[in-house]
Amino acid sequence: MNPGQAIVGRDGEREKLSAFLAAPQGQALVLRGETGVGKSALLDHAAALATPAHDVIRAAGVEAESELPYAGLHQLLHPLLPRLSGLDDGHRAAFDVAFGLRQGGTPSVMSLGIAVLDLLSLASSGGPLLLLLDDGQWLDASSIEVCGFVGRRLAGSAVKMLIAVRSDVGSRFDTAALPELTLPPLPDEAAGRLLDLRHPGLSPRTRRLVLEHAMGNALALVELPPYVEAAGFGSVPLSRRLQHVYGLRIERLAAPVREELLRGALDGVGAGQGGNRSPAGATACATPARRWRPACWTPIPPPASSSSGTRWSAPPSSSSPRRTSAARRTRTSPGCTRARSSGTRVTWRPRGWTPTRRWRPRWRRRPSRRPGAAARWRPWPG
Structure with missing residues (x-):
């Protein structure tokens, strides 16, 4: 079966991977995309394309081992460890200390990276070598630093390194300065x-x-x-x-x-x-809908003289609340308060609304206390 037959909508990415594998020089490439976008499928595609001409070594990062120093590097190079006998004593000692086989000071990134380059050069002497690393964001920090050091120095060798990382999880591959191929969602x-x-x-x-x-x-x-x-x-x-x-x-x-x-x-x-x-600059929902209200609320249309729009109120209570000079507020849900007026209807106001006097709707007229005076509009409190 054609290795790209089961992949849909990734023609451009497959062409770039084919060019990556056909390049005469060694190089590294990072596949970056969100979870589930198809990075692992492209790694399978690259492995299928490279199998006739390349020796393929594949590894995957594990979140449980992300705190173990050099655990990811050990998994990636494990098939090549029998070839350590072909290295000099200094490089073998660096591997033994990094992988816990010998006591000693932890080798630097440069010394261990040079030892990895020599091991890869020895392994690719018989034919091109392809390293595939999936879920690279879960590698430990020490392994990522060594992989970045090696990936920037593969030119002139027969080794290629293809790494898949998630764009929604931060890792040190974000600053490794390696070439990247971003995978957007499917059209x-x-x-x-x-x-x-x-x-x-x-x-x-x-x-x-x-x-x-x-x-x-x-x-x-x-x-x-x-x-x-x-x-x-x-x-x-x-x-x-x-x-x-x-x-x-x-x-x-x-x-x-x-x-x-x-x-x-x-x-x-x-x-x-x-x-x-929502504050300024906050991302809004893609599909506009009505603002959130409790399911028991019913709209109360305002009088013709009001310009405040539809008001939302809860059903009248069976017992009248006690009359008070200031509204009683009861916390009912995040971001909202319940204010009880002197009437039987319970009106809801946002948290932080503090009345300065007994609350009255803007459209309700209050007669003047002066005898014979015309009714006047009572201003909205607060």
Whole structure:
């Protein structure tokens, strides 16, 4: 089978990988993209292309080993350790100390990097060598520094290094000064083709929902349809990988936007742009919707003389609140307070609203205390 047959929408990236493997000089390349965008599939594609002419060594970073010095380097070079006998005593000693086989001072990045270069040169003497590293963001800091040192000095050798890292997780590869190839989300047409290829029997509604929520993420396009088709999106628990995909997207949002999303989820409706709650520069939701209100609230249209728009109020209480000169405020939900006036209707105001006198609607007239005087408008308090 053609190694690129199962990859949809990555024609440009496959051409660049083919040119990378066909280059006569050794070099390094970093594939950068969000979780689930298809980095591992491109590494598989590169391994399939390089298999006839290259010796392929593959490793993957593990988050559990990200605090162990040189654990990632040991995994990457493990198939080559039998060739250490061909190195001089100084380079063998550097490897033995770094991998815990001998007591001694920790070697510097330069001394260990030069030893790795000599080992790779010895391993590639019989043919080109391709090193594939997936989830490079989970490598320990010491291994990343050595890999960056080696990757910047592969020119003139027969060794190529291809590293895949997540753009939503920071690592020292961000400052390694290695050439990068960024993988954006799939375009709409390619996302539709991939979905039809992996799930050909979806209903139009399910297909539309999957494309809308996946947003071009290949992993979501492959794994999301069973959940949407079974009980609707969000009604059943998602897989851990999908939770990680959408969880990272939410973590990158501003705090006011995350609060709006939480309110919309609790209320069962879409969150709007936040109005005055979001500070300047905060990212708004893509789809505008009505502002969050508790589900029991009902709109109360204002009189014709009012310009304040629709007011929202809770249903009248069965018992009248006690009359007080200042409004009683009770905390009910994040960002809101409940103010009780002298009437039977409970009106909601944002937190921080402090009345200076007994509250009256702007449109309600209050007669003057002077006998025979005309009614006048009472100004809005505060």
